[in-house]
Each structure stands twice: as structure tokens, then as C-alpha cells.
Amino acid sequence: MSSPRFWPILPAAGVGSRMQADRPKQYLPLQGRLLIDHTLQVMLSYPRFAQLVLVLSPADPYWPSSDYAGDARIIRADGGSERCHSVLNGLVALDGLAAADDWVVVHDVARPCLRHSDLDKLLGNLADPGAILASPVRDTMKRGRVDNGQVVIDHTVEREQLWHALTPQVFRFAQLRQALQTCLAQGLTVTDEASALEQLGLTPQLVEGRADNIKVTRPEDLALASLFLTQS
Ligand SMILES: Nc1ccn([C@@H]2O[C@H](COP(=O)(O)OP(=O)(O)OP(=O)(O)O)[C@@H](O)[C@H]2O)c(=O)n1
Ligand SMILES: C[C@](O)(CO)[C@H](O)COP(=O)(O)O
Numbered sequence: 001m002s003s004p005r006f007w008p009i010l011p012a013a014g015v016g017s018r019m020q021a022d023r024p025k026q027y028l029p030l031q032g033r034l035l036i037d038h039t040l041q042v043m044l045s046y047p048r049f050a051q052l053v054l055v056l057s058p059a060d061p062y063w064p065s066s067d068y069a070g071d072a073r074i075i076r077a078d079g080g081s082e083r084c085h086s087v088l089n090g091l092v093a094l095d096g097l098a099a100a101d102d103w104v105v106v107h108d109v110a111r112p113c114l115r116h117s118d119l120d121k122l123l124g125n126l127a128d129p130g131a132i133l134a135s136p137v138r139d140t141m142k143r144g145r146v147d148n149g150q151v152v153i154d155h156t157v158e159r160e161q162l163w164h165a166l167t168p169q170v171f172r173f174a175q176l177r178q179a180l181q182t183c184l185a186q187g188l189t190v191t192d193e194a195s196a197l198e199q200l201g202l203t204p205q206l207v208e209g210r211a212d213n214i215k216v217t218r219p220e221d222l223a224l225a226s227l228f229l230t231q232s
Pocket of ligand 2: 164191
């Protein structure tokens with residue numbers, strides 16, 4: 001009985017609206033390379049990953065400028081309207097390649113600062129139903145609400161066991177596909193893969209990862225990512 005394989009899926013079909021740039025953020029320059037190429041380098045240089053699925057917008061005109069445009073290890077899939085649709089399309093692209101109990105490793109291409117040490121932590125002690133990298137909240141957290149057109153504090157959220165969900169998020173190929181399809185059929189456009197498993201009443205493991213595994217989302221995040229990439 002061969003051990004389950006790992007299949008990375010990289011959602012990279014977003015438009016990056018919050019970045020307010022002239023192109024999708026995954027194609028912005030970062031430390032002399034495209035942001036997307038930093039993430040591809042991290043994933044393709046990890047010894048346990050032989051191939052990966054890259055989910056790109058069908059209308060993406062920038063991909064040919066990537067250093068990895070011709071890389072045979074990359075399986076292409078088309079993005080969808082929301083991140084969850086893109087991830088599902090990435091799963092469908094693995095039909096005939098991935099076994100039901102293989103692990104899919106979903107990682108945002110917008111997170112270029114992922115370290116192999118965190119991949120080792122996440123994949124080293126995997127157990128069903130799967131696991132996600134996460135970072136404990138450091139600040140006091142407030143729930144806001146709008147009152148007379150102003151955002152005010154509704155209440156303070158208990159910080160104990162409050163985590164930032166990061167990526168990669170790792171689940172069995174067949175179970176994640178089924179869970180996502182069920183959510184979408186119910187009109188639930190989940191914002192991460194773990195949410196789809198939670199809808200089934202399952203409790204994926206939280207594996208503490210580095211807080212510098214940031215998702216480049218807003219303009220100020222690019223300088224942060226650049227700093228983090230220079231650190232050993
Ligand atoms: N329809 C979508 C939307 C997002 N993503 C990807 O999912 C990751 C996380 O999404 P996010 O940070 O929200 O990226 P965008 O959707 O591009 O950003 P915004 O919400 O600011 O437009 C990114 O790598 C993005 O490319 C995707 O593959 N398909
Ligand atoms: C998957 C994720 O990065 C976990 O925090 C996050 O949910 C992505 O959300 P986005 O709105 O698509 O950036």
C-alpha cells in the first residue's frame with residue numbers, strides 16, 4: 001500500500017482589488033521577481049511536492065511573464081468567481097491523478113513568505129480530517145457595529161484560543177471536494193477550506209505557523225512581504 005501523495009493547489013485567479021494596483025497583486029514585483037514566482041519557488045522546491053495545480057484566471061494575460069510559465073510540473077486550472085470556486089476547479093483538475101485519500105495542500109499564491117519549516121510542521125503529523133496553519137491572535141479583538149453611520153465597539157472578543165487562519169490548509173482529496181461541492185450547493189461561498197469541513201461537523205487541527213506568512217492583501221503588505229523575504 002503506497003503512502004498518500006501530496007498535491008498542492010494554488011489559487012491564483014484573484015483580481016487583487018484591495019491592493020489598488022494596475023494589475024493583479026500576484027504579478028506585482030517583489031524583491032526583483034513576480035510575487036507569484038516567489039510562492040511557486042517555495043512550493044516547487046519542497047521535496048514532497050512533485051507537481052502542483054495552479055489556478056489562474058482564464059483571461060490572465062500576465063502568466064507568460066512568469067519564470068515558471070513553461071514548467072511541466074505545473075497543472076493549469078481555470079479560476080472561478082470566488083476563491084472557493086477556484087479551489088474546486090483545482091480539485092477537478094486532479095481527477096484521474098489524485099487518489100481519494102491523497103492530501104491536497106491548498107495555499108494562497110498571495111502568501112509568498114511561507115517557510116519549508118512550517119510545511120514540515122503542517123505535514124509532519126497529519127491526521128484526519130486534516131489541518132491548517134494558523135497564528136494566535138496577538139491584539140485585543142473587538143467586534144464592531146455601525147451606529148448612526150459610525151463604526152463603534154459592540155464588544156470585546158475573548159482572545160483565548162482565537163487564531164488567524166492561514167494557508168496551507170490540508171485535506172483529503174475526495175473529502176474536500178465533496179465538502180466544497182456540498183457548501184456551494186447550499187449557497188455557502190466559504191472563504192477557506194476548513195470552513196467546508198466544519199460544515200460537516202469535522203474539527204481540523206490548528207497547527208501554529210509563523211505570523212510572517214502574511215497574505216499580501218493591501219498596499220502596505222508588499223513592503224512587509226519584501227522585508228520578511230530578506231530574513232533567513
Ligand atoms: N476568484 C478568486 C479569488 C481569489 N483567488 C485567490 O485566492 C487567494 C486569496 O484571495 P485574496 O487575497 O482575497 O485575493 P483577491 O481576491 O485577488 O483579492 P481581493 O479580495 O482584494 O480582490 C489569492 O491568491 C487569490 O489569487 C482565486 O484563486 N480566485
Ligand atoms: C484562505 C485565507 O487566506 C485564510 O485566512 C482567507 O480566508 C482568504 O480570504 P480572501 O478574502 O480570499 O483573501
